[in-house]
Amino acid sequence: MMKSLLIANRGEIACRVMRTARRMGIRTVAVYSDADAKALHVRSADEAVHIGPSPARESYLVGAKIIAAAKATGAEAIHPGYGFLSENAEFAQAVLDAGLIWVGPKPASITAMGLKDAAKARMIAAGVPVTPGYLGEDQSEARLQAEADAIGYPVLIKAVAGGGGKGMRRVEAAADFAEALASCRREAAASFGDDRVLIEKYILSPRHIEVQVFGDSHGNVVHLFERDCSLQRRHQKVIEEAPAPGMDEATREAVCSAAVRAAKAVDYEGAGTIEFIADASEGLRADRIWFMEMNTRLQVEHPVTEEITGVDLVEWQLRVASGEPLPRRQDELSINGWAMEARLYAEDPATGFLPSVGRLTRFMMPSHTRIDTGVEMHDAVSPFYDPMIAKVIASGRERGLALRNLKRALDQIMVWPVRTNQAFLGRLLRLEAFARGEVDTGLIERNVEILVTPRPITKADMGTALWSMEIVGDWESRANTIGPPGFRLNAAPQTEVLLIDDRGERHWASLNDPRGVSSDEVDGEIVTYVEGEARGLRLFRATGGAGGSASDGAILAPMPGKVIAVDVAAGDTVTKGQKLLVLEAMKMEHALTAPFDGIVAELSVTAGSQVQVEALLVRVEAADS
Template sequence: MIESLLIANRGEIARRIIRTARRLGIRTIAVHADVDAAMPFVREADEAVCIGPAPARDSYLRQDLLLEAARATGAQAIHPGYGFLSENAEFAEAVIAAGLVWVGAPPAAIRAMGLKDAAKERMIAAGVPVTPGYLGADQSPDHLQREADAIGYPVLIKAVAGGGGKGMRRVEAAPDFAEALASCKREAAASFGDDRVLIEKYILSPRHIEVQVFGDTHGHVVHLFERDCSLQRRHQKVIEEAPAPGMDAATRDAICEAAVRAVKAVDYVGAGTIEFIADGSEGLRADRIWFMEMNTRLQVEHPVTESITGQDLVEWQLRVASGEPLPKRQEDLTIDGWAMEARLYAENPTTGFLPSTGPLDHLRFPSDLRIDSGVKQGGEVTPYYDPMIAKIIAHAPSREQAAQQLAQGVRQVEVWPVRTNAAFLARAASHPDFLAAHIDTGFIERHAETLIPSAEPGASVLDAAARALLTSDGDDPWTALQGFRANRHASQEIEVAVAGKPYLVSLSKNPSTARVEDGLIFVDGEAWAFEPWRAEPGTTGAAGGDGAILSPMPGRVIAVAVRQGDAVTKGQRLVVIEAMKMEQALLAPFDGIVAEFKASEGAQVSEGTLLVRVEGEA
């Protein structure tokens, strides 16, 4: 068994690896950027090394610094986690060349499955079904147009070297193809340095099904069944579950056997995931499930597989990397119950899911579910890395029970002042169509109106705020006199300010489900600040009625398009803010003149900071 392990990652996955390594008696070494010095994973490791400043390109992506840290600490092996360098064949080769153990896929397998067109050709040769499409070398626009016409619309244009939802365009009809192709190629070239594309038939009711696979150095390969990751937003997974709903035994056998063939075709070692796309319009059928791509690493959603199989996949990785055979044979693996995972992100659904960064002054998770998190109360969500706060995992005997546990769990999440998607997750996990397993990758977009919470506080929030202001030392608000106006009866209306906005509240006699603590209300995954109403509370928002353009999120100003005194027209771009790899353009609310300009390119700004003020022309 490996004796010492450097973890070339951070946050939640670093803590996850440390937990298993400690149980196995393995010494762990954390590497961290300077901004992460106080993070839990740094404190929990046996040793820690600072490898540079906050930007990932200057720290977590510096292969030379990672290898230097491994040599300096006497690490025997390197685990890359997921993201960052986990699927970088050059780094894997450098680790091996340095005489260290690489806890990941073989470099040759990473390369073989890294390009979508080459991977599909290899899968076809191995007898794995692939989505109908074009994978050819002729990349001329005219030829690609003819191929798309022959496949039949809608089609999906995908960057050969793409990933994470970038370099993808859906095309509904032939006249739209040329423009979509040009846009896709530009994005692919900018993101991956490779503008080549492939074309696939677009599946109208797509389900995202993936199979967890494992191989060892002794020639053994097993699968650990499937996961359904269909609930996605902008091609990013939101809720995952295992097993896949509606999957019968025959279809499961077919898809899992295809996944094993795919692994054997590239002599795979370690943890991997074979991703399939299924046409769910008539339920899951073996002849309507096609290979999409392979992820040559551990997946974010691996806990749901661990839950239903009772296996520790990080332990499997470490044992396989140590040269041991797989811990279980295929016939020893079974499915026990149902598991679901929700990804809790630092983002605000009411503002288009803009990132939310800042201190975690208050952080509370449900106590009866598995929580995999990289942060703790008193920490901070910075703008430099992925905005995931935690993974919340429920495991129960049935799908209905797992969904109920998950929804209840995310409702209990309390975070302040950072905004989260907890309320959005609760609504998704309890939606009638989700409970009925009527799901596909368009589920969130289709139900956005009911899934995204209101930017205004609900009745339970207002009621809780009013009660809290009227209650002293636990007195019954119906007998308390504080805050009542003269000559009003007991059911009077009370003025409160919630999120800086005034409300006139008529107290309900029904008990509130909200929890109140130190000027904060927590209910159903949402958090609200409240106080007695004052005549002139502060304002928030992206643009006030007076033309004040405020930063909608903490972030960095990456572009300014105007100067003080410039004339602008309604909808004109003024400033662009970036946080966590997401850009937000702020536009002029009406025709006018830039009367005040406080934005400077490169500056870090807080949410609500005044950037520009536009005044209407007289």
């Protein structure tokens, strides 16, 4: 067994790997960028090495710096986590060439499954069913358009070298294809250095089913059953669970056996995931589940598999990388209970899920639930990396109990002032369709208004709110158990309070003494009620026109980022909702649109411009002004 390990990653996955390594007596080495100098994964490691500036392409994506750090610290092995260099075959080979242990599959296996067109051809040869589509070498726009037309809309454009929802676009009609293709290629080139794409038939009632597989260097391959990852937004997973709702034993056997065949076809070693798309219009059926791709790494959602199997997948990774056989045979693995995972993101659903950055003045997680995170109270959420700040994992004997436990855990999360998708997740779990297990990849999109729309407020609401603040008699004792120590209703301005709404969603808030606030001074939305009080204690927070919808026509950058496309010029006439430019930040593209019909009076940026938060990008004047 290795004695020392460098984790070539950051955030919660770096902390997660360190937790197992520490339990196994393995010394850990962290790497960090300028932005992460004081990060939790740095504080948690036995040793840490600075590898460059904050942008990932200058630090976490520079393989030579990571290998040099391993050599300098005497680390024997490198664990890539997920994202960054985890599926980079050249980096994996460089690690091996440097005489280090690579905690992952062989470079040849990564290459075989990394290019989606070649992977599908290999799966067809191995007898694994695949979705209809175009995998050809001709990448001309005309050929791709013709193939999409022949397949029939809707279709899905996917980056050949893609993953994690990047470089993927759904196209509803032929007229939309060219623009979607250009955007997809742009994102694919930026994320993977490869703008080639493939086209698939888009399944209208899709379920995203994936199977955890594991292989060793002795020729053994097993599966650890399936996960359902159908709850997605913009192809990014939001809530995952294991096992999959509605999966009967015969279908499970067919799908999991196909996954094992897929892994064996590339001589797979280590942890991997075979992803399938299912047409669930008539329930889960083996003849309507097709191979999509293989992720040759540990997945973000791996904890739900660990919860139902009792297996530590990171420990398995470290043992297999050290040359040991798999700890268990297939007949020694079984499903015990149910598990769900929710991804807590630093983003604001009310403003189109724009990422939120800043210092976590409050960051409190429930103690009775598994939490995988890379931050603690007073840490900062950086604009340079993925906005996920924690994974909340709950389990139970059956699905209903796991669901109740996850709801309870989410209700007890306290984050302030960085905005999160906590309330969005809580509402999602309370959808009747989800409670019944009727999930598909379109569930969020169909219910997005219910999930993100804030309630309007009235003058009467404000009056009731201020009156309620005066009459709730037990708030001081309540604060002693769930709020900041010493909270009183007559406290000084900028008191920090915890409030609980009628859905059980909890919110930390900082507000002035309400008795000194008039209804004319406050604008915003109802966000909270006191639990158990029929009268209700309400808090109002100000709302703003962030990034792209300012009433005066000034389009400001909602966060630091890079302008990757400008679709208008000064003097152009634009219509409300028309795309003006695209900003890339926190690993995602954000389209900023015209707030009303008018003329582009000022254009302050060009493609390639780096901008800071609230920088003026475009100013639109009303046509009649």
